[in-house]
Amino acid sequence: MPGVYGGDEINAVVLDPGASIFRGGWAGEDQPRSIFPSHYGWLPMTEEERRTYGDSSKTADASEADGDVSMASADGSAPAPAPPRGVSFDASKGRKRFVGDAGVSYWRAGLEVDTPFDHDGIVQDFDAFQALSSHALDVLSVSAPVHPLLLTEPATNPKSVRAKTAEIAFEGLDVPAFYLANRTVLSAFASGRPTALVVDVGASQVSAIPVVDGFVLRKGIHTQPNGGDAVSRALLWGLTHEMGEKNKSGWLADSLVPQFLVKSKQPVDPGMPAQATLRDDRLQATAPSFRMYKTMELLNDFKEAVCQVLEAPWDESQAAARPTKMYEFPDGTNDAFGPLRFKAPEAILTPSLYADKTDVLPARDNLTYMGLTDLILQATKAVDVDARASMFSNIVCVGGGTLLPGFMDRLSYELSVAAPSQRIRIHSPGNYTERRHSTWLGGSILASLGTFHQLWISKQEYEEHGSSIVHVRCK
Numbered sequence: 001m002p003g004v005y006g007g008d009e010i011n012a013v014v015l016d017p018g019a020s021i022f023r024g025g026w027a028g029e030d031q032p033r034s035i036f037p038s039h040y041g042w043l044p045m046t047e048e049e050r051r052t053y054g055d056s057s058k059t060a061d062a063s064e065a066d067g068d069v070s071m072a073s074a075d076g077s078a079p080a081p082a083p084p085r086g087v088s089f090d091a092s093k094g095r096k097r098f099v100g101d102a103g104v105s106y107w108r109a110g111l112e113v114d115t116p117f118d119h120d121g122i123v124q125d126f127d128a129f130q131a132l133s134s135h136a137l138d139v140l141s142v143s144a145p146v147h148p149l150l151l152t153e154p155a156t157n158p159k160s161v162r163a164k165t166a167e168i169a170f171e172g173l174d175v176p177a178f179y180l181a182n183r184t185v186l187s188a189f190a191s192g193r194p195t196a197l198v199v200d201v202g203a204s205q206v207s208a209i210p211v212v213d214g215f216v217l218r219k220g221i222h223t224q225p226n227g228g229d230a231v232s233r234a235l236l237w238g239l240t241h242e243m244g245e246k247n248k249s250g251w252l253a254d255s256l257v258p259q260f261l262v263k264s265k266q267p268v269d270p271g272m273p274a275q276a277t278l279r280d281d282r283l284q285a286t287a288p289s290f291r292m293y294k295t296m297e298l299l300n301d302f303k304e305a306v307c308q309v310l311e312a313p314w315d316e317s318q319a320a321a322r323p324t325k326m327y328e329f330p331d332g333t334n335d336a337f338g339p340l341r342f343k344a345p346e347a348i349l350t351p352s353l354y355a356d357k358t359d360v361l362p363a364r365d366n367l368t369y370m371g372l373t374d375l376i377l378q379a380t381k382a383v384d385v386d387a388r389a390s391m392f393s394n395i396v397c398v399g400g401g402t403l404l405p406g407f408m409d410r411l412s413y414e415l416s417v418a419a420p421s422q423r424i425r426i427h428s429p430g431n432y433t434e435r436r437h438s439t440w441l442g443g444s445i446l447a448s449l450g451t452f453h454q455l456w457i458s459k460q461e462y463e464e465h466g467s468s469i470v471h472v473r474c475k
Contacts, residue, residue: 177456190442232296235299
């Protein structure tokens with residue numbers, strides 16, 4: 001008999017590990033309380049840290065979420081001190097990890113930046129994933145053995161990863177009950193539509209997935225790794241190759257100067273070279289992965305400030321006739337940007353413009369990129385003919401990439417042209433929080449329902465049946 005958890009006395013915790021943002025919060029609330037990068041920083045462990053934490057470092061990752069860690073030192077002489085919040089050790093790889101905002105925001109000499117996910121959003125480094133999950137619980141001041149945990153997963157998550165995730169939840173985080181929920185279903189649930197075509201434009205991926213009566217139609221799953229980060233890379237490509245005499249020179253990531261390298265700057269006229277003093281010590285001691293991470297942060301800010309989507313298919317002459325927008329980089333250089341701010345979002349809508357540029361779109365195994373409209377049409381073809389009309393009238397758009405100005409107008413226009421006989425209705429939350437955190441919000445609603453409490457996988461059931469129970473109970 002499944003255990004019953006949750007209720008007024010014991011609230012559930014909802015964790016949504018996205019490709020760029022890790023979200024955590026309490027079920028029943030309308031926004032996550034813990035939001036921090038899904039990347040983490042790491043440095044090689046010192047000899048003293050190896051002696052102190054040794055092979056028991058994984059116990060630090062598997063510690064209770066309230067931060068109380070009790071570990072024996074390598075020689076067994078005395079308990080090792082608890083690491084500070086946001087710090088964990090992985091002796092198997094010899095890494096000292098820094099997670100959370102401070103983990104990747106603060107400059108440290110030689111700090112490398114990595115992520116536990118691949119470009120499809122699938123967990124590859126489970127120790128790092130556990131450290132991020134523990135940090136989310138720590139920020140919430142959660143006592144892990146008391147509160148049940150709902151964790152989200154991508155629709156393409158393989159069985160081996162699902163089983164390992166359940167193992168981490170019960171044995172690593174020590175939760176009393178667990179549930180693994182599909183992100184696409186949660187987004188549909190948050191919109192109040194059990195049957196919908198969910199279009200999710202995230203940081204790493206774009207997906208169009210049909211949901212019928214609360215279940216994902218597996219044969220209709222269509223995903224591509226050309227999400228919001230591809231738009232940022234398109235901006236970087238445009239700045240370095242398509243600005244004529246204003247092209248920035250050098251390796252792509254060296255062409256822009258992130259804030260952490262700027263010591264001081266002087267105002268300059270638009271289009272003129274920067275007059276900035278850089279931190280030479282940091283230039284020499286910065287790891288390439290950290291600089292690239294901060295460069296992508298800068299490009300993301302650039303994208304949010306100037307980018308816009310044309311309301312009709314890409315036309316360079318139309319883009320050139322539109323108003324320009326000013327933007328100032330951290331080193332003081334500033335300029336008015338015109339066609340580039342319209343062309344970069346086409347990495348999502350018309351990826352053929354960047355088909356031969358591997359610096360923008362990741363290479364795929366003999367697969368070509370489809371525009372977002374074609375991706376949606378392919379997903380609807382997997383649905384029964386009788387149900388396609390309901391799909392077209394219940395298109396739910398979520399993800400941070402859909403917040404680009406003009407995105408919804410363009411998608412609506414292209415779909416009306418591609419499927420003139422269908423009644424197109426696109427539903428998207430009106431505010432920033434609901435659209436960007438729709439998956440977490442759906443999990444918050446689901447885990448707070450009284451009827452959901454009997455669906456939890458209890459620790460007793462896990463110990464009895466093993467991690468394979470997640471395939472039976474979490475469909």
